[in-house]
Amino acid sequence: MQRWIANRPVCFYRLSDGSVNAIEDRCPHRRYPLSLGRLEDDVITCNYHGYQIDGSGTCVGVAEQPDVPKASVHRFPVVERYGIVWIWPGDPEQANPDDIPDVSWLTDENWTHVHGVVPLKARQVLLVENLLDLTHETFLHPSSIGNAAVASTPIDVTSEGNKVSFIRHMIGIEAPPFYRSSMGVTTDIDRWQDGDFYAPGIFILNIRIAPTGTEEPEGFHMKVIYGMTPATDTETHDFFALGRDYKIDDAELSAFQLKQQLAVMKEDVDALEIQEVMVATDPGMLESSIRSDVAGIRGRRLLERMAKAEAAAAAPARPRAAVAGA
Amino acid sequence: MQRWIANRPVCFYRLSDGSVNAIEDRCPHRRYPLSLGRLEDDVITCNYHGYQIDGSGTCVGVAEQPDVPKASVHRFPVVERYGIVWIWPGDPEQANPDDIPDVSWLTDENWTHVHGVVPLKARQVLLVENLLDLTHETFLHPSSIGNAAVASTPIDVTSEGNKVSFIRHMIGIEAPPFYRSSMGVTTDIDRWQDGDFYAPGIFILNIRIAPTGTEEPEGFHMKVIYGMTPATDTETHDFFALGRDYKIDDAELSAFQLKQQLAVMKEDVDALEIQEVMVATDPGMLESSIRSDVAGIRGRRLLERMAKAEAAAAAPARPRAAVAGA
Amino acid sequence: MQRWIANRPVCFYRLSDGSVNAIEDRCPHRRYPLSLGRLEDDVITCNYHGYQIDGSGTCVGVAEQPDVPKASVHRFPVVERYGIVWIWPGDPEQANPDDIPDVSWLTDENWTHVHGVVPLKARQVLLVENLLDLTHETFLHPSSIGNAAVASTPIDVTSEGNKVSFIRHMIGIEAPPFYRSSMGVTTDIDRWQDGDFYAPGIFILNIRIAPTGTEEPEGFHMKVIYGMTPATDTETHDFFALGRDYKIDDAELSAFQLKQQLAVMKEDVDALEIQEVMVATDPGMLESSIRSDVAGIRGRRLLERMAKAEAAAAAPARPRAAVAGA
Numbered sequence: 001m002q003r004w005i006a007n008r009p010v011c012f013y014r015l016s017d018g019s020v021n022a023i024e025d026r027c028p029h030r031r032y033p034l035s036l037g038r039l040e041d042d043v044i045t046c047n048y049h050g051y052q053i054d055g056s057g058t059c060v061g062v063a064e065q066p067d068v069p070k071a072s073v074h075r076f077p078v079v080e081r082y083g084i085v086w087i088w089p090g091d092p093e094q095a096n097p098d099d100i101p102d103v104s105w106l107t108d109e110n111w112t113h114v115h116g117v118v119p120l121k122a123r124q125v126l127l128v129e130n131l132l133d134l135t136h137e138t139f140l141h142p143s144s145i146g147n148a149a150v151a152s153t154p155i156d157v158t159s160e161g162n163k164v165s166f167i168r169h170m171i172g173i174e175a176p177p178f179y180r181s182s183m184g185v186t187t188d189i190d191r192w193q194d195g196d197f198y199a200p201g202i203f204i205l206n207i208r209i210a211p212t213g214t215e216e217p218e219g220f221h222m223k224v225i226y227g228m229t230p231a232t233d234t235e236t237h238d239f240f241a242l243g244r245d246y247k248i249d250d251a252e253l254s255a256f257q258l259k260q261q262l263a264v265m266k267e268d269v270d271a272l273e274i275q276e277v278m279v280a281t282d283p284g285m286l287e288s289s290i291r292s293d294v295a296g297i298r299g300r301r302l303l304e305r306m307a308k309a310e311a312a313a314a315a316p317a318r319p320r321a322a323v324a325g326a
Numbered sequence: 327m328q329r330w331i332a333n334r335p336v337c338f339y340r341l342s343d344g345s346v347n348a349i350e351d352r353c354p355h356r357r358y359p360l361s362l363g364r365l366e367d368d369v370i371t372c373n374y375h376g377y378q379i380d381g382s383g384t385c386v387g388v389a390e391q392p393d394v395p396k397a398s399v400h401r402f403p404v405v406e407r408y409g410i411v412w413i414w415p416g417d418p419e420q421a422n423p424d425d426i427p428d429v430s431w432l433t434d435e436n437w438t439h440v441h442g443v444v445p446l447k448a449r450q451v452l453l454v455e456n457l458l459d460l461t462h463e464t465f466l467h468p469s470s471i472g473n474a475a476v477a478s479t480p481i482d483v484t485s486e487g488n489k490v491s492f493i494r495h496m497i498g499i500e501a502p503p504f505y506r507s508s509m510g511v512t513t514d515i516d517r518w519q520d521g522d523f524y525a526p527g528i529f530i531l532n533i534r535i536a537p538t539g540t541e542e543p544e545g546f547h548m549k550v551i552y553g554m555t556p557a558t559d560t561e562t563h564d565f566f567a568l569g570r571d572y573k574i575d576d577a578e579l580s581a582f583q584l585k586q587q588l589a590v591m592k593e594d595v596d597a598l599e600i601q602e603v604m605v606a607t608d609p610g611m612l613e614s615s616i617r618s619d620v621a622g623i624r625g626r627r628l629l630e631r632m633a634k635a636e637a638a639a640a641a642p643a644r645p646r647a648a649v650a651g652a
Numbered sequence: 653m654q655r656w657i658a659n660r661p662v663c664f665y666r667l668s669d670g671s672v673n674a675i676e677d678r679c680p681h682r683r684y685p686l687s688l689g690r691l692e693d694d695v696i697t698c699n700y701h702g703y704q705i706d707g708s709g710t711c712v713g714v715a716e717q718p719d720v721p722k723a724s725v726h727r728f729p730v731v732e733r734y735g736i737v738w739i740w741p742g743d744p745e746q747a748n749p750d751d752i753p754d755v756s757w758l759t760d761e762n763w764t765h766v767h768g769v770v771p772l773k774a775r776q777v778l779l780v781e782n783l784l785d786l787t788h789e790t791f792l793h794p795s796s797i798g799n800a801a802v803a804s805t806p807i808d809v810t811s812e813g814n815k816v817s818f819i820r821h822m823i824g825i826e827a828p829p830f831y832r833s834s835m836g837v838t839t840d841i842d843r844w845q846d847g848d849f850y851a852p853g854i855f856i857l858n859i860r861i862a863p864t865g866t867e868e869p870e871g872f873h874m875k876v877i878y879g880m881t882p883a884t885d886t887e888t889h890d891f892f893a894l895g896r897d898y899k900i901d902d903a904e905l906s907a908f909q910l911k912q913q914l915a916v917m918k919e920d921v922d923a924l925e926i927q928e929v930m931v932a933t934d935p936g937m938l939e940s941s942i943r944s945d946v947a948g949i950r951g952r953r954l955l956e957r958m959a960k961a962e963a964a965a966a967a968p969a970r971p972r973a974a975v976a977g978a
Contacts, residue, residue, distance in 0.1 A: 048923060064804070064943065133375065136374050274362070275357060279357055281335075287355060288396070289355070290355075618701075618716040
């Protein structure tokens with residue numbers, strides 16, 4: 001399977017031991033995609049002239065001659081965890097599985113989730129800022145997850161290393177349409193929206209909905225992970241999984257949540273693709289910002305700093321990317 | 327309503343007093359189009375994060391915080407006259423409503439007109455030169471408004487300030503197909519084609535058709551205004567209105583004239599879009615010119631001079647543009 | 653007829669003496685394509701403003717004025733031979749009809765052929781290398797003309813001037829599917845694949861298939877000519893003719909061979925268009941090469957050397973191109 005990640009084609013496949021492997025999807029011979037080749041005994045034979053590439057990305061033979069060409073392609077560090085394939089397209093030395101955030105709710109038997117991926121024709125940072133400033137729900141998603149309370153409730157923002165977090169607790173508010181229908185809550189509610197951005201590409205939203213005054217750990221809990229994976233400079237894979245800890249055997253509810261989530265993401269994708277045009281056609285415009293932008297701006301700066309550091313280390317800026325597992 | 331003008335998105339709308347307003351169609355916050363927002367009491371609320379922009383382009387509030395962000399977008403000088411919205415995308419100081427040419431025939435009760443707009447994927451100057459050299463009618467429009475007389479009759483050209491004018495009086499010629507059918511003239515005719523180009527974007531053609539020897543003011547009179555509005559460097563809005571002073575209550579004739587005008591413009595648009603490719607793929611070619619090109623070349627030079635003057639004044643070249651009113 | 657060749661639009665037409673003429677397809681007046689004009693008495697009248705261009709590319713009149721504008725367009729050296737139009741888009745001084753390779757089998761009564769042209773969205777050099785390294789047949793065309801013997805049989809390569817030749821004689825091999833069905837050979841065969849590349853754009857493949865041990869001149873002979881004509885930097889016209897010296901009156905076999913040839917070329921075109929993306933997105937990648945690449949690499953270097961020489965002579969690099977005749 002080929003997927004473009006951070007301007008590079010990556011060939012993903014499983015080795016015979018079941019593990020996921022990822023190598024540059026350009027044959028070292030004439031750049032033909034290895035993902036179009038034939039996989040046998042963990043060796044891909046390129047379908048153009050037959051270079052044979054093993055799991056490490058090294059050429060191990062050709063049909064044209066007995067001696068083996070000295071050639072190889074980049075092998076990307078990958079880890080499969082929580083049903084997600086995590087890839088590090090930057091300097092392999094800096095790939096650290098410990099950086100992977102804990103999303104064990106994806107495999108927790110007390111939770112269930114729906115997931116998918118949506119293509120986005122916009123630069124990744126616009127999606128990062130979209131998620132780090134959820135006040136847009138009030139204006140862009142009024143028929144589903146937004147209402148006036150989101151925009152009017154300020155957030156507390158903290159940051160640490162490559163992480164930016166915000167907390168928004170809306171107390172005693174009306175439930176927005178989506179929650180009213182999926183949870184059956186008709187009274188006023190407390191709604192928590194706590195977000196964690198792990199630069200460069202992961203965002204996790206912790207949601208709690210409960211009738212006002214209910215004490216934790218009571219209430220409905222949901223979590224959403226977004227794997228905001230740059231495909232190219234102006235295209236992004238928008239991976240997501242939405243989990244819940246209630247009615248986990250209710251398949252109808254799952255189908256409803258997936259449909260709702262995709263509907264909300266479509267509103268975002270439509271808006272971001274329009275914004276991309278507006279940004280691309282006036283890249284130098286100075287933007288006005290307000291207090292609710294604090295998390296988004298910190299996220300954007302983190303990305304800029306990481307890209308700069310990578311450029312300084314003479315390697316192109318290539319953020320970590322999450323690829324939804326099969 | 328959004329329209330791109332001279333490489334900028336412009337948001338057009340009516341204020342509660344009925345006047346037309348035009349502001350840059352990028353929210354000062356995150357560049358989302360204001361034209362996608364909600365208009366209430368002359369204030370547009372951006373549909374992404376809720377910036378509130380008044381008619382002057384100034385932010386007057388946000389839902390996220392009580393204090394008002396200091397932010398604004400460009401407001402374009404606009405005038406509504408003769409049923410046309412006139413906008414000046416250049417330096418507002420230089421916008422002068424007195425520069426608007428007299429097209430009072432558009433609202434004169436002794437005249438009637440048809441109008442519309444045609445999109446053109448070609449740079450505006452090609453359209454300017456197309457209209458300033460009508461000898462092309464002989465070759466491109468032989469089945470409607472062109473015949474041999476147009477190419478073979480020379481023009482008198484005069485210029486003054488930002489205006490280039492030409493006069494072509496064809497005396498005792500055969501009527502081309504379009505006029506034969508719409509006016510019922512079967513004898514030889516006199517045909518006048520007098521054009522005025524007001525740089526950077528307006529062209530007015532004064533047409534008189536009459537049986538040969540008829541004295542003014544007898545005869546059929548028609549006037550056409552073209553609002554040649556650059557959308558981007560290689561796209562143009564081709565606004566037009568075609569008026570006449572005869573059979574002004576004849577709706578069938580109006581429908582016929584609109585259909586004919588659009589058919590002729592389609593021939594021009596097809597040719598200009600092909601020419602655009604030819605020009606773009608060999609921008610440096612030295613063109614050969616003849617006497618009938620005098621008006622077109624003066625028009626082109628006027629545009630170059632105005633663009634240069636604007637660039638010198640450190641403002642991007644943005645010609646005046648006409649937008650057909652509702 | 654307009655065809656783009658080496659980044660220039662060329663207008664092809666026949667003069668009244670039956671000869672083929674080729675001139676730059678941009679009117680010297682306003683660059684409108686002459687191919688859209690009217691041809692009468694060997695003079696093209698441009699359909700925009702009526703410039704009249706004769707067979708030498710010189711303007712010989714206009715309808716707008718009695719005096720003839722001094723203007724002309726480039727006339728390309730062309731020769732029609734073997735039913736093919738040969739054009740030289742480079743320096744006319746260097747056009748030498750003696751450089752045209754002998755493909756008299758195209759008009760030999762003991763031979764028959766099928767022909768056509770396939771559009772390719774890839775740079776021409778990728779097609780050159782495709783044909784100069786036929787080991788790809790093993791991997792890309794296993795269901796028609798490829799089998800293991802192609803990749804495993806080494807070639808002898810020679811070069812001389814602007815020509816690169818290779819010889820591959822496969823002795824006592826299984827016949828690949830295409831030959832089994834079209835020739836009825838079921839025994840082991842000898843298969844010869846001898847190729848000649850005439851830089852910059854012609855490739856001729858000489859094929860001999862015969863039951864093993866058959867002596868020349870017995871056996872089935874086929875020849876294929878490819879006119880690899882660059883349209884633009886990333887687009888190529890892939891002209892071809894496939895001839896044979898057996899069953900030359902068998903129309904059904906001709907239809908089968910044309911269908912097979914187009915099927916094989918589609919596999920190549922699909923692969924080359926994918927390769928074009930891979931090359932364009934990583935133009936600096938250092939490729940690994942093996943012995944079977946010798947002919948392809950020599951071909952590529954020939955092209956680079958010719959382009960360099962042309963650039964040094966202050967003329968843009970424009971390879972010779974073949975256009976299949978009517």
